[in-house]
Amino acid sequence: MYKAKSFYSLCLSVAFTYIVFKNYNGMKMIKDSAKENHEFGNISQYIKIGNGRRFEFAKIIIIIAYGRSGSTFTGSIFREITGAFYLYEPNRALTLPFTKYRNDNVTLSYFYRKSSLFSMTRQTEYLLDAINLWLHCNLSSLCIPICVEKKSTPNANGCCGKNGTFKASLQAEENYCKKAPVKVMKFIKLRMKYLLRFLHVYPNLRVVHLVRDPRGIFNSRWVEQKHSHWKLIVQSHCRTLIEDLTYSKKILVQYPNRLFIVSYENLANEPIRTTQEMFQFASLEFSKNIKMFLENQTLSNRDTCRHCTQRKNSSATAIKWRTELDSYTAQFIQSACSISNKVLGYLPLSGKSEMNNFSIPSRKVVDIQTELLSNENLQ
Numbered sequence: 001m002y003k004a005k006s007f008y009s010l011c012l013s014v015a016f017t018y019i020v021f022k023n024y025n026g027m028k029m030i031k032d033s034a035k036e037n038h039e040f041g042n043i044s045q046y047i048k049i050g051n052g053r054r055f056e057f058a059k060i061i062i063i064i065a066y067g068r069s070g071s072t073f074t075g076s077i078f079r080e081i082t083g084a085f086y087l088y089e090p091n092r093a094l095t096l097p098f099t100k101y102r103n104d105n106v107t108l109s110y111f112y113r114k115s116s117l118f119s120m121t122r123q124t125e126y127l128l129d130a131i132n133l134w135l136h137c138n139l140s141s142l143c144i145p146i147c148v149e150k151k152s153t154p155n156a157n158g159c160c161g162k163n164g165t166f167k168a169s170l171q172a173e174e175n176y177c178k179k180a181p182v183k184v185m186k187f188i189k190l191r192m193k194y195l196l197r198f199l200h201v202y203p204n205l206r207v208v209h210l211v212r213d214p215r216g217i218f219n220s221r222w223v224e225q226k227h228s229h230w231k232l233i234v235q236s237h238c239r240t241l242i243e244d245l246t247y248s249k250k251i252l253v254q255y256p257n258r259l260f261i262v263s264y265e266n267l268a269n270e271p272i273r274t275t276q277e278m279f280q281f282a283s284l285e286f287s288k289n290i291k292m293f294l295e296n297q298t299l300s301n302r303d304t305c306r307h308c309t310q311r312k313n314s315s316a317t318a319i320k321w322r323t324e325l326d327s328y329t330a331q332f333i334q335s336a337c338s339i340s341n342k343v344l345g346y347l348p349l350s351g352k353s354e355m356n357n358f359s360i361p362s363r364k365v366v367d368i369q370t371e372l373l374s375n376e377n378l379q
Contacts (some may be wrong), residue, residue: 060135060202061197063186064244067239068220070264072151073297074210076185077275079153080293081284085180088151090134091127091187128194130190134185135202137177139170154370180327191240192247199255206282208239211285212264213346213363214238214337215330219321231332236338245340246378252369257281263344268318271298322362327352343371343378 061078065071072088079086133139177183195207214237218230227233251259260281266274271294279286298314321330327349334341334348342346345366347354356364372378 009365019346058180058204059182059282059284060205061182061184061208062190062198062205063184063208063210064190064192064195065186066186066212066217066241067358068217069188069210070267071186071188071210072262074208074262074267075184076151076297077278077294078182078184078186079151079289080290081182081184081286082289083180084182084184085137085177086153086184086186087134088186089188090130090152090185091189110344113341124194126329127190128197131185131190131198131293135183137174139174139177145323152232182282192244192251196251196254199251199258205258207251207259208278208282209244209261210264211241211344213318213321213344213370214241214341215333215346215362216264216318216321216323218329218333219325226329230329234333234336238340241337242378245343245372249372249375252373259369261372263363263368265318265363266365268298268314271314319358319362321347322355322358325355327355330355339377343375344368345371 019054039358063071063075063078065074075086075088078084079088133185192207192209198205199207213232217237218234248259248261260278262274262278271293275294276286279290330349331351334346337346343366343370345364347362347364349360349362354360
């Protein structure tokens with residue numbers, strides 16, 4: 001009896017040690033993700049080695065953008081590439097299920113709705129860990145909300161579940177991912193500083209940094225009602241944009257030809273030419289199907305829903321803020337984002353009369369990469 005209890009206790013001890021060790025290693029996968037760009041944590045352990053050589057991946061495109069910056073439209077262009085594997089904001093699967101627990105602790109819902117309690121300071125570690133898994137087509141940790149999943153490809157036919165149909169669908173999607181010639185992920189809540197680590201270990205990775213006039217961004221966000229703390233929200237966005245541009249500059253210096261900064265306005269005004277430039281940057285073929293898709297989306301006979309991408313006149317949509325935003329709000333936004341506006345070419349307008357006078361430009365077309373590299377305010 002005593003021996004049986006001792007053996008049972010020993011088994012429990014070994015099992016507990018294994019679980020702790022496994023979780024510890026999992027947490028160490030993307031350790032120190034917020035440190036300086038020369039420290040790459042443990043991401044390199046994800047690089048598969050075969051015959052002494054680095055595992056060769058398909059082309060990888062990561063789109064970094066902001067809410068209401070035209071990111072859904074931009075991502076949908078890459079989604080149309082034949083055979084492409086596209087994930088629409090997969091980090092929503094990690095950020096949406098967060099539930100406040102105690103202090104800075106949260107619960108995170110995983111695949112099959114399992115949960116784990118951990119510190120908010122480790123949220124980024126989990127996200128970067130998950131991105132690595134997704135790049136390797138390990139999708140079993142991903143629970144995509146149905147509204148998000150429908151914009152990804154291929155369609156997984158539902159959200160989390162334990163039935164055989166969903167499991168078979170997930171397996172089919174993983175197989176599709178492994179065979180895809182290009183893998184594309186679009187994020188609005190992933191910051192540029194973390195891309196330095198991925199660029200270090202994924203030689204086939206290219207980054208598209210999508211920007212938009214902040215006046216257009218906030219006009220689109222406030223179509224129903226302006227937030228009571230809107231000034232703080234604007235200032236936070238401007239700080240985030242400046243930080244992202246600072247790291248974009250570092251990427252351009254450290255990894256030339258692996259970052260492309262594109263403005264939503266260029267995509268809206270000249271969708272075909274701008275897309276051709278993006279595809280050339282990413283070494284992708286600009287096919288007839290892509291051209292037809294762009295014409296259908298930007299010169300449609302009607303506007304679809306607010307969050308959809310089909311527009312009668314995409315260039316008019318890009319400057320709609322000039323007639324809808326009040327002058328006080330517009331001037332506050334352009335002042336808060338003055339540093340980034342100089343780099344991106346967005347021009348100040350002094351009042352409502354200038355905003356409504358479309359002969360006065362609200363932006364000048366600039367080579368953003370060149371402007372960024374020469375800007376001394378962003379180091």
